[in-house]
Amino acid sequence: MTAAExxxxxxxxxxQFGEIGQARHVQALKDTSLDIARGELHCLIGPxxxxxxxxxxVIGGLTKPTTGSVTVSGKPVRGPMPHDIAYVFQESAxxxxxxxxxxxxxxxxxxxVPKAKRRDxxxxxxxxxxxEAFAQHFPGQLSGGMRQRAALARALSLETDILLMxxxxxxxxxxxxxxxxxxxxxxLSRSHKTIVFVTHSxxxxxxxxxxxxxxxxxxxxxxxxIAVDEPHPRKPSFMTALKFHALxxxxxxxxxxxxxKSIAETAPLRRRYDDTAEKNEGVA
Amino acid sequence: MAVTHPHARTAIVxxxxxxxxxxxxxxxxxxxxxIALLLLIWEFAARFLLDSDFISPPSVVLMSLGTxxxxxxxxxxxxxxxxxxxxxxxxxxxxxxxxxxxVGLSRFAHRSFMxxxxxxxGLPQVTILPIFVLLFGIGAASKIAFGVSHGMFxxxxxxxxxxxxxxxxxxxxxxxxxxxxxxxxxxxxxxxxVPSFFTGLRLGMTGVLLGVLLAELYVSTAxxxxxxxxxxxxxxxxxxxxxxxxxxxxxxxxxxxxxxxxLHYGRWRA
Ligand SMILES: Nc1ncnc2c1ncn2[C@@H]1O[C@H](COP(=O)(O)OP(=O)(O)OP(=O)(O)O)[C@@H](O)[C@H]1O
Ligand SMILES: [Mg+2]
Numbered sequence: 001m002t003a004a005e006x007x008x009x010x011x012x013x014x015x016q017f018g019e020i021g022q023a024r025h026v027q028a029l030k031d032t033s034l035d036i037a038r039g040e041l042h043c044l045i046g047p048x049x050x051x052x053x054x055x056x057x058v059i060g061g062l063t064k065p066t067t068g069s070v071t072v073s074g075k076p077v078r079g080p081m082p083h084d085i086a087y088v089f090q091e092s093a094x095x096x097x098x099x100x101x102x103x104x105x106x107x108x109x110x111x112x113v114p115k116a117k118r119r120d121x122x123x124x125x126x127x128x129x130x131x132e133a134f135a136q137h138f139p140g141q142l143s144g145g146m147r148q149r150a151a152l153a154r155a156l157s158l159e160t161d162i163l164l165m166x167x168x169x170x171x172x173x174x175x176x177x178x179x180x181x182x183x184x185x186x187x188l189s190r191s192h193k194t195i196v197f198v199t200h201s202x203x204x205x206x207x208x209x210x211x212x213x214x215x216x217x218x219x220x221x222x223x224x225x226i227a228v229d230e231p232h233p234r235k236p237s238f239m240t241a242l243k244f245h246a247l248x249x250x251x252x253x254x255x256x257x258x259x260x261k262s263i264a265e266t267a268p269l270r271r272r273y274d275d276t277a278e279k280n281e282g283v284a
Numbered sequence: 285m286a287v288t289h290p291h292a293r294t295a296i297v298x299x300x301x302x303x304x305x306x307x308x309x310x311x312x313x314x315x316x317x318x319i320a321l322l323l324l325i326w327e328f329a330a331r332f333l334l335d336s337d338f339i340s341p342p343s344v345v346l347m348s349l350g351t352x353x354x355x356x357x358x359x360x361x362x363x364x365x366x367x368x369x370x371x372x373x374x375x376x377x378x379x380x381x382x383x384x385x386x387v388g389l390s391r392f393a394h395r396s397f398m399x400x401x402x403x404x405x406g407l408p409q410v411t412i413l414p415i416f417v418l419l420f421g422i423g424a425a426s427k428i429a430f431g432v433s434h435g436m437f438x439x440x441x442x443x444x445x446x447x448x449x450x451x452x453x454x455x456x457x458x459x460x461x462x463x464x465x466x467x468x469x470x471x472x473x474x475x476x477x478v479p480s481f482f483t484g485l486r487l488g489m490t491g492v493l494l495g496v497l498l499a500e501l502y503v504s505t506a507x508x509x510x511x512x513x514x515x516x517x518x519x520x521x522x523x524x525x526x527x528x529x530x531x532x533x534x535x536x537x538x539x540x541x542x543x544x545x546x547l548h549y550g551r552w553r554a
Contacts (some may be wrong), residue, residue: 057456060460061460062456062459062460080459080460080461080462082460082461082462083462085460086460086461087457087460087461089453089456089457091453093453093454093456093457095454095471095472095475096552096553097475097476097478097552098475098552099552106471107461109467110458110461110462110463110467110471111461111462112462138551138552140552140553158461
């Protein structure tokens with residue numbers, strides 16, 4: 001992929017929290033390089049704590065990496081780029097004291113959209129996610145799925161080329177997230193946005209992604225990239241296709257070892273528990 | 285009796301339930317009933333049990349409110365007290381919210397200044413009331429200042445605590461959409477701190493009232509303090525109680541204003 005084709009170029013990004021020797025020192029990302037093409041939906045999948053959210057916030061300019069660099073549309077990322085990148089966070093990041101409509105309008109105000117255009121664009125974004133009837137509701141009055149759709153509407157209203165989504169449907173039940181996934185696939189086929197999508201769900205990754213980057217256990221780095229060759233918008237029938245299951249199994253195979261590795265860190269805990277159990281038995 | 289009339293219990297439940305339900309739906313009714321009962325006890329005690337030199341029945345106090353207001357200087361004293369309380373409350377709110385925000389937003393400021401604030405708040409300030417009078421004179425200024433110094437601490441402490449509890453993802457998401465620091469302060473931190481600000485206001489209100497009235501009693505050359513000692517010395521409980529009742533009315537009205545504002549700004553939590 002040439003620099004011109006890539007919407008996002010990640011070059012040798014490493015990130016550590018805290019200093020070496022400190023108790024809170026964590027090497028979250030290690031020598032990660034990835035090119036994300038314009039208009040593709042790129043999923044990031046990997047064991048918990050491997051640095052997916054960290055990578056996303058490095059791309060979004062919210063975290064400055066320890067080493068390495070990111071360029072977005074050819075420009076080096078030095079801080080938030082609200083005109084190029086919109087974000088959907090894992091938990092609802094809607095302002096609870098504003099109505100759904102006010103939330104969307106406020107996002108555009110932050111971004112610098114002229115006042116006259118805000119309401120119109122907000123209405124259109126709400127229609128795109130099917131929430132126009134809930135414009136005057138407060139986030140606390142919506143279900144979890146509706147809240148995430150509202151957050152998606154706010155991100156869409158910013159009309160950026162790039163959308164970063166950090167487990168946006170992670171807290172939702174499986175049926176809801178499948179339906180939202182279909183909607184997202186339809187939306188993607190219409191809007192030609194570049195989307196980076198973090199997920200823990202193998203099915204979601206295969207169903208949504210054009211390519212899936214599989215991360216190793218912490219310190220996270222990309223282990224393999226799998227392409228899903230299927231045009232958007234994807235139909236639910238894709239989920240029963242042979243190709244779908246083959247890819248899902250391949251992903252699981254890649255992830256399985258890494259997840260074992262990341263769980264291994266907690267094994268001493270289990271052993272300690274066994275010790276005390278034995279001791280208690282001895283006393284009894 | 286329940287044994288001889290097996291249906292008596294259900295009959296009682298049937299007649300009681302609607303009344304109970306009515307009371308549950310009208311919390312104001314029970315409140316009114318309790319207040320009426322207390323007034324009745326007071327009325328009875330004042331008329332038949334206690335010395336009329338020291339206490340008057342509420343009915344007499346109410347009937348003679350006219351003569352209270354006809355006492356030269358009393359309306360002016362009440363007006364002055366209202367003025368001192370209102371100004372003191374406004375200043376306490378501004379200073380308390382300002383310092384509370386500053387202390388709550390900066391980890392450094394919090395660690396440096398919060399212990400000092402807590403220490404000052406815990407201090408019995410009555411002991412330094414003479415210093416206030418020396419600094420601010422015997423006019424309204426010292427009373428307002430004493431009211432402010434009582435009212436601002438609870439506002440400060442609850443605002444500082446409220447600001448700290450903010451969900452970091454809200455700030456991050458505002459930043460990702462391009463919000464400036466001022467916009468984050470105005471659109472994210474302020475609204476988040478509103479509920480704790482109102483909690484502080486309610487607590488601070490009591491403090492301001494206490495501070496102003498303590499100072500009034502201490503510097504009793506004119507104003508409420510003067511009249512309370514005058515009425516006490518002349519054994520005029522009717523007018524004394526009437527005066528105190530008027531102060532209570534001021535407190536209730538201010539509290540109601542704060543409550544209305546709180547309801548308005550807290551709509552999203554309903
Ligand atoms: N602000 C921080 N300070 C210190 N360590 C952090 C911080 N944020 C993240 N980390 C650490 O960095 C590592 C990677 O975190 P990150 O949130 O990127 O993981 P993740 O892959 O998104 O995990 P999950 O799938 O559970 O969301 C974790 O071990 C975490 O403990
Ligand atoms: Mg994460």
